[in-house]
Amino acid sequence: MSVETENGAVKAITLIRNSIDKDRSVDAIPGSEFTIEADCVISAIGQQEEGELVEKERPDHIYIAGDFRNGASTVIEAATDGRKTARQVHRELSGINGYRDIVEISPAPETGRERDYDFIPRQPMPVTPIAERQEKNKEVELGFSEEKSLIEARRCYLCFYNFQIDIDRCIYCLKCIDVMPVNCIKMAKNVLADDDGNISYIETKLWSEVQAIVIDNDQCIRCGACVRACPVDCISISKYSLKTEEI
Secondary structure, three states: OEEEEEOOEEEEEEEEEEEEOOOOOEEEEEEEEEEEEOOOOOOOOOOOOOHHHHHOOOOOOOOOOOHHHHOOOOHHHHHHHHHHHHHHHHHHHHOOOOEEEEEEEEEOOOOOOOHHHHHOOOOOOOEOOHHHOOOOOOOOEOOOOHHHHHHHHOOOOOOOEEEEEOOOOOOOOOHHHHHOOOOOEEEEEEEEEOOOOOEEEEEOOOHHHOOEEEEOOOOOOOOOHHHHHOOOOOEEEEEEEEEEEEO
């Protein structure tokens, strides 16, 4: 593989095709080189876990996290594992028993999200020009300005807000379905609730089968149109927040 540059910037990348032998070894195919125009090349290097170090007994106060412990994974998985390891470090150094995660649910009059927010385009991240990235420790993504940060934040669907319909108060007028901008409110049959209050159901289009009108919070965009349209005020909004306590 070779990278062509011009005036300090990437111009193209030349690759060669390979064949895999029966023993799983890889050999380059002579004469199979090809070139692709490019203005940026990212080196994706596979990471492997340190199996021997993970399996054997380690000295006290030596901790392993992320790809170093689990092998190649996503950034989210690595960050999650790092957070768990940091908790372990803090617990052992502080002498506490551990942590307890508590979900707090509180009523909310509205979410503050407007329907127009759905049409805000993704804001491009300002970056350092490619020709200037050769400097060691040079930041590539420069971060949003305050103005762009606020614009980008409005695109969030606020999944920590949940909408519920009080089945006992609902009059099945379908006003909420008439105003929903996405397919998040459904007529349901075979409605069941478990001990934790989680509801399962089957969607139906037949009035003769309807047992409830339900909101699919996975599809909801938190615009609040259903709340404003309901004539009997049977739709409520709850705000979920996660708090961590030392125990």
